[in-house]
Amino acid sequence: MNPIPTTRIEYETYTLPNGLQVILSPHRVAPTVAVLVLYKVGSVNEPRGKTGFAHLFEHMMFQGSENVPREMHFKYVESNGGVLNGFTSYDLTAYFELLPASKLPLGLWLESDRMRSLQVSQENLDNQRAVVKEERRLSVDNQPYARAMERLRELAYDNFANQHSIIGSMEDLDNATLADVQAFFRTYYAPNNAILVVAGDYDPDEARAWIERYFADIPQQSPPPPVEVSEPDREERREAFLDTLAQVPAVAVTWKIPPRGTLENDALQIAGDLLTDGRASRLYQRLVKQEQIAVSVSGGAEARPAPSLFRLFVLHHPHVDPAQVEAVLYEEIAKLAEQGVPERELERVRAQLLAQRWSDNLYYGMQSPLGRALGLAYFAAFEGDPDGVNRALERLMAITPDDVQRAVQQYLHTTRNRTVMHIQAGATQGGAA
Amino acid sequence: MNRATPPPDLPMRPSQLPLPDAHTLPNGLRVLTLPDRRAPVVEFRLVLPFAGRAYDDPDWVGLASATARLMIAGTPTRTSFEIADEADRYGGSVGVSANTETATLSARCLSAYLEPMTRLIADVLLHPTFPPDEVEIDRANTLQRLRLQRSQPGFLAEERFRVALFGAHPYARLAPDEDALQRWGTDELQAFHAAHYRPAEATLLAAGDFDPDALLTVLADALAEWQGATGTEPVPTPPRQPAETGWLLVPRPNSVQSHLMLGALCPPRDAPDSLALQLAVSVLGSGASSRLFLTVREQYGYAYSVGAHLDYYLRTGAFVAEAQTATENTHDAVRQIRAEVERLINDPIPPDELQATQNYMIGRHMLGRITLGGVADLYKQAVIYGLPLDYWQRYPDMLASLTAQQAQAAAAQHLQPNRFAVVVVGEPSLGEVSV
Numbered sequence: 001m002n003p004i005p006t007t008r009i010e011y012e013t014y015t016l017p018n019g020l021q022v023i024l025s026p027h028r029v030a031p032t033v034a035v036l037v038l039y040k041v042g043s044v045n046e047p048r049g050k051t052g053f054a055h056l057f058e059h060m061m062f063q064g065s066e067n068v069p070r071e072m073h074f075k076y077v078e079s080n081g082g083v084l085n086g087f088t089s090y091d092l093t094a095y096f097e098l099l100p101a102s103k104l105p106l107g108l109w110l111e112s113d114r115m116r117s118l119q120v121s122q123e124n125l126d127n128q129r130a131v132v133k134e135e136r137r138l139s140v141d142n143q144p145y146a147r148a149m150e151r152l153r154e155l156a157y158d159n160f161a162n163q164h165s166i167i168g169s170m171e172d173l174d175n176a177t178l179a180d181v182q183a184f185f186r187t188y189y190a191p192n193n194a195i196l197v198v199a200g201d202y203d204p205d206e207a208r209a210w211i212e213r214y215f216a217d218i219p220q221q222s223p224p225p226p227v228e229v230s231e232p233d234r235e236e237r238r239e240a241f242l243d244t245l246a247q248v249p250a251v252a253v254t255w256k257i258p259p260r261g262t263l264e265n266d267a268l269q270i271a272g273d274l275l276t277d278g279r280a281s282r283l284y285q286r287l288v289k290q291e292q293i294a295v296s297v298s299g300g301a302e303a304r305p306a307p308s309l310f311r312l313f314v315l316h317h318p319h320v321d322p323a324q325v326e327a328v329l330y331e332e333i334a335k336l337a338e339q340g341v342p343e344r345e346l347e348r349v350r351a352q353l354l355a356q357r358w359s360d361n362l363y364y365g366m367q368s369p370l371g372r373a374l375g376l377a378y379f380a381a382f383e384g385d386p387d388g389v390n391r392a393l394e395r396l397m398a399i400t401p402d403d404v405q406r407a408v409q410q411y412l413h414t415t416r417n418r419t420v421m422h423i424q425a426g427a428t429q430g431g432a433a
Numbered sequence: 434m435n436r437a438t439p440p441p442d443l444p445m446r447p448s449q450l451p452l453p454d455a456h457t458l459p460n461g462l463r464v465l466t467l468p469d470r471r472a473p474v475v476e477f478r479l480v481l482p483f484a485g486r487a488y489d490d491p492d493w494v495g496l497a498s499a500t501a502r503l504m505i506a507g508t509p510t511r512t513s514f515e516i517a518d519e520a521d522r523y524g525g526s527v528g529v530s531a532n533t534e535t536a537t538l539s540a541r542c543l544s545a546y547l548e549p550m551t552r553l554i555a556d557v558l559l560h561p562t563f564p565p566d567e568v569e570i571d572r573a574n575t576l577q578r579l580r581l582q583r584s585q586p587g588f589l590a591e592e593r594f595r596v597a598l599f600g601a602h603p604y605a606r607l608a609p610d611e612d613a614l615q616r617w618g619t620d621e622l623q624a625f626h627a628a629h630y631r632p633a634e635a636t637l638l639a640a641g642d643f644d645p646d647a648l649l650t651v652l653a654d655a656l657a658e659w660q661g662a663t664g665t666e667p668v669p670t671p672p673r674q675p676a677e678t679g680w681l682l683v684p685r686p687n688s689v690q691s692h693l694m695l696g697a698l699c700p701p702r703d704a705p706d707s708l709a710l711q712l713a714v715s716v717l718g719s720g721a722s723s724r725l726f727l728t729v730r731e732q733y734g735y736a737y738s739v740g741a742h743l744d745y746y747l748r749t750g751a752f753v754a755e756a757q758t759a760t761e762n763t764h765d766a767v768r769q770i771r772a773e774v775e776r777l778i779n780d781p782i783p784p785d786e787l788q789a790t791q792n793y794m795i796g797r798h799m800l801g802r803i804t805l806g807g808v809a810d811l812y813k814q815a816v817i818y819g820l821p822l823d824y825w826q827r828y829p830d831m832l833a834s835l836t837a838q839q840a841q842a843a844a845a846q847h848l849q850p851n852r853f854a855v856v857v858v859g860e861p862s863l864g865e866v867s868v
Contacts, residue, residue, distance in 0.1 A: 067436055079789030127734045351524045360472075362807070428686060
């Protein structure tokens with residue numbers, strides 16, 4: 001058998017005098033280029049009364065800048081054969097264009113214009129507020145389990161920065177003002193709080209010249225205020241949630257765990273794969289196949305640059321007592337904590353980790369220039385070094401059975417920091433007329 | 434320095450979508466091989482043209498999907514756990530799904546494991562045993578999944594929309610029949626597999642980092658005992674007119690938003706004006722500079738997600754405009770979508786907008802060429818819809834040559850809003866008002 005190849009993502013990085021970190025990662029496979037700008041701001045930066053603001057602001061970034069009128073950002077990209085989007089998470093906000101390689105200067109021009117000179121009006125703010133409310137209805141208020149998951153996060157965390165949802169509350173969205181938008185832009189959308197990545201099919205010298213031209217004279221701002229994300233230890237919390245949109249009951253359990261970039265978080269990533277990744281995983285085999293009490297099981301360890309959650313979510317059969325589901329989860333965790341994991345089982349997980357590196361997902365996979373750009377940007381932002389994208393795989397491949405066992409003993413085989421929610425199915429049967 | 438206008442383009446490097454080589458195994462299986470070393474991975478797509486939901490006996494609706502799901506539930510030499518575990522160890526996955534007409538086996542692995550993965554695929558494909566305990570687990574879980582799906586507005590809308598378009602035609606099927614689900618067992622599943630999973634009409638595509646001769650040798654050996662044709666008659670062409678039109682409410686208590694699907698039947702993918710219609714529908718509702726996005730979302734704020742597209746079946750197409758909007762805006766949003774369709778039919782598409790939309794469609798297609806899986810899926814589509822293998826090579830030029838008149842004429846002929854089915858999943862009270 002041939003040796004299994006690993007891959008290195010090649011890149012170079014430098015910082016402009018105004019503090020903008022630039023990462024260039026040419027990769028000439030398909031004639032496409034990805035332009036990504038990551039801003040180090042997310043929902044964690046929102047104070048009480050302003051939930052949802054970072055995400056609402058993300059919408060405002062498409063509403064026009066000095067030389068790009070409203071609607072024209074979309075049109076410039078799409079009429080030139082590109083796609084674009086932006087997304088907001090707890091800890092970052094990112095914007096990207098995937099463009100034909102010949103359109104690289106266009107992507108850089110568009111991103112620089114809005115970093116330099118966002119222009120917003122009350123009318124545009126009101127319109128996007130309405131759009132975001134529909135997004136909230138679509139993704140949370142009208143979906144089974146979504147409101148329960150929002151509540152679970154509030155319970156699981158103790159620090160407001162981590163507790164509240166990205167989409168925010170309707171009330172807080174109503175209270176957002178134009179002055180808030182302008183202040184947020186000044187504070188967080190400065191070049192010194194951003195990372196620009198260009199990946200795909202291009203000549204790096206040419207890219208440098210365009211980046212210098214468009215980004216170098218955007219003024220630096222004072223660094224944004226730091227945000228306190230630490231979490232105290234606490235005892236178990238439990239709650240029942242009646243979901244009037246759900247027809248199948250569920251059990252959700254979380255534990256607070258250390259942030260990304262730690263041995264413990266890495267080891268718990270592996271534990272999550274062992275427990276829930278695929279049909280060969282322990283919890284799938286036990287709950288779905290052996291006990292036959294669950295319909296599906298999902299979960300794993302988050303990798304936030306802040307105290308993260310290890311999550312388990314089990315859809316279970318209506319006649320089953322949720323306490324029984326819980327008991328099986330804890331038994332399987334106890335088994336990992338007490339008996340550890342055979343090397344052979346870890347080998348399976350390692351093969352999957354290696355294969356994930358070659359994922360063809362256009363957004364996250366490393367076959368795609370956007371996936372490479374995101375990978376480099378995440379590690380640059382969260383672990384201070386884009387090369388983390390290469391070292392992380394080596395780090396995960398080197399996790400030993402002892403590492404996994406110790407991390408499970410310390411963080412999962414305990415009621416400390418645990419949160420349990422039983423979601424009751426409150427929807428009437430049927431639905432279709 | 435000029436920042437007021439967009440910069441000039443860089444020169445474009447020419448690129449060509451590679452064509453697979455076609456081979457036929459002694460058992461009649463067509464094999465398409467596309468060696469491509471961009472990643473050390475091999476993607477497999479096997480298209481079984483007569484194993485989808487449309488080929489269920491009317492008394493056994495859901496059996497095709499159950500057969501597909503349970504193909505990985507065991508063979509004489511492997512348990513379901515062993516199949517999953519082995520695929521994981523090859524850095525891959527294997528699964529079968531039933532679509533409207535076809536069933537597709539999709540698999541991938543790291544190139545180093547090409548041979549053992551090919552043998553695993555062959556075992557799954559040829560020797561599924563449908564063990565009774567696995568069938569029972571699948572039955573119970575499918576019932577719960579069906580409940581879950583029917584708590585989701587998108588699924589309820591799709592289910593009702595298909596019935597509106599296709600009535601009693603098999604294309605209407607989406608979910609299993611709950612009565613049939615209680616009845617089938619190992620025997621029925623084995624019989625469906627024996628009748629519908631045959632090599633002579635099927636096509637296997639392999640794309641990625643491998644040696645075609647080596648793969649063909651392994652395939653010829655591993656699939657040698659797979660023989661025969663299904664001899665199945667293709668499903669009849671559905672009627673040209675939808676079974677139901679007008680306001681069709683699916684009451685969903687506690688909804689805070691309405692899920693809208695407006696649509697009509699249109700010609701199949703291989704019809705002469707199909708690409709012109711795709712262009713018109715893209716002007717209407719594909720992407721963030723489309724008309725529906727700019728009016729329904731950016732002007733009125735009625736929806737976060739709004740758009741239009743064409744769904745293709747082998748013998749027909751379906752136009753779909755879709756949005757989710759607050760309950761109180763339901764009627765206004767429907768009116769606005771209809772108004773945009775009317776404008777598409779009545780007013781010529783301005784040259785700039787036509788050109789922009791053509792570029793966007795070509796660009797979207799080009800994204801499909803970035804990854805191995807994307808390329809494999811392009812050729813899978815060509816196989817499913819009976820398109821020539823060079824269809825995607827020619828697609829950009831074909832699109833670029835279309836005129837505004839052709840797009841408008843196709844829209845006028847196939848998208849008459851007074852013949853739309855208007856499915857609304859939402860508050861029960863929405864049924865009391867008519868539009």
